[in-house]
Amino acid sequence: MINWSNFVSQLFNGLALGALLALISSGLTIIYGTLGVLNLAHGAMFMLGGYAGYAAYQATGSFVVAVIAGTLALLVVGMVMERVVIRHFYKRPHEDQLLVTFGLSIVFVELARLIFSSQSQTVPPPQVFAGIVNMGFMFYPTYRLAVMVIVAFALLALYLVLYRTRLGLIVRAGIEDSAMVDSLGINVDRVFMVVFGIGAMAAGFAGIINAPIVSLTPEVGEAILVQAFVVVVIGGVGSFPGAILGGLIAGEIISLTSMVNPGYAYVMLFAAMTLVLMLRPYGLLGVRGRE
């Protein structure tokens, strides 16, 4: 379906998809960059954020409360998870980290299934964002437009934390050389807990923000996790700006390919990742040696 109006529509939709991917991937990349842990439970955290928000929405009927609940719940889940499980794995090989986070993701998914069943659950968008906007070249759901703005603000907030605060300075220093940060007398342990919490919180926030777009199922995080990994690889492991750039590129690839041949949308995403790995193994905005 190649024509001018569809091209513009898909270009725009690619931005919206990409913004959400950027948000999810930024959590993943911050955790990996700082702690060196590849968190395979990140998709499950995205899912948990959605369900925590859904539960809060059921109890209160307020979308704002749902967003706050989904976000804070995952901050807590992330910090607890780091304290109880993850910190014992910092010095273990990557395979162990993958296994333990993968195991945790199964536990989270099945817990959600136990509580909420496999049947999908819906969180309606807030009334003010319900409906459709006629943008001239296309009709677009109002809530998806709102999500672009919300995600932009969330990414800005994350940026400010990472680049304008003392915590952010430590995190970024930790990404470069955590042993040096430790030897400078900074309590890396506590920072690590907070970083893991923030990463999880970003996933949880994305999860509840995304809930009115998809209908929630326990598996909602699985496909997203795979895409988030692709984004991180394209953008550069450990790079926050890379996650944003990678997210936007991934969103555009999915959208624009599906204009030509929808069957190849995800194939092209992986093709792009392969291309990046071949030409620039450390990612578009990554730093050599960090991958």
Add this chain to the structure above:
Amino acid sequence: MQDRKKNLVNPSRRDFVRTGLGIAGGIALPYSLVSPAFAAEQHPPIGTWPDGVKGSTVVVSIAVPRTGTYAVQGEDELKGWQLAIEHINEGHPLIRQISPKTKKGVLGKKLEAVIADSAAKPNNAVQAHQRAITENKAILLTGSTSSAVAVATNKLAQREKVLYVTGISGSNDTTGKDCVRYGFRQNFYGQTAAAAIGPVLLKAYGKNKKAAFMTPDYTYGHTVTKSVNDYLTEHGGWKMVTNQVSPLGAPDYSSYLLNIANSGADVLVNVNWGHDAVLSIQQAQRFGILDKMKLVIPYQIPMLAPEVGGNLLAGVYAATDFWWTLEDKYPLAKMFVETFEKKFGGKPEWGANNSYMSFALWAEAVEHAGTFYPPDVIKSYEEGRKLNSTVGEVYFRKEDHQLVRPVIIVQGKKSSDMKNKDDYWNVEEVVPGAPLMQKPDEFGCKLGDYT
């Protein structure tokens, strides 16, 4: 020596009585205890036979999605099998209506299920069945909510010479180009669904319409889309303006829906299934597409209506195997719905009905054959006897092992027209199956060997 010879030639009265008692005792022995032994002498072992039928129980292997995109439909199916096993083991009146020779169990042996989660992935299903064959000597395989799984299990069944009755599988390939001697299907072809719903669509929406299709990227999606499109093009001059092929479990449909919104279609034919159908329909509504296009679901999806919610299916046509209000038309459907509801506390959907019927029909075939010996059971199926079912009289075609059965056309009700919380669909028409069906070899079915 002399005495012995005398006894052989002129048996004494005592010998005569002893021999007579022996024969009488042999006749009085339960048939089920002796028949496999007799049969074993006649036939060499095949598949899990006779090892799998030596005890007082026989094992059936169920691999069904309990996670993933089709998990909800898998749970519905599983309930149908569980109810069938319970009914077969206790000799419930409903089973005896379908399989009149059933007393308790199958040939007197209790059924026991080994259940695995396939996640609707062919590899998982095949591994689970293989394990059940090796470790449990399973004599019957079932499960599939995806035709990709059904086709893979077909091949396993034929290779291992263990019978397979499909779960949900709407692809034309299952009893078409990928048919096997050891596989049987209760629910209809996608082609049959298309032939049943096609005239309804032409009558409702007219000729020369533009249609957009949403197709899941595997055998079920491609064959159903082709069948529906072929019918509408040929008989109504419809034109496919776009076909949005998506992977199973796509996380978002926005880019596909934008293509559809820009296609100028009048009708949206959504072939997606399970949660993919739920999500794509909900998102289509949010993109304003359902205000401009009529939605059609060629192959109804269990639990779709309650999951989609929001009146989105009001007026939507679908073809289905079973809907619970058929209880008003068929006495066996009424018994099925009532016993299901009593056990599980909710109405069955067609996945559960399909599971129940496929086990009931298998029990009938085995009882009729009088043996578990697979080639004899297959021949029993292939006789094409008229059988009782929850949708009236049905029979298996011997050439492709497909059940010939009616197709139920339903239309979604508005919330305001629903008489109770489960009253989502109105049964519009019960279309007899035989005239709808293509010739058995049209999709290239070659069944393969018995042994």
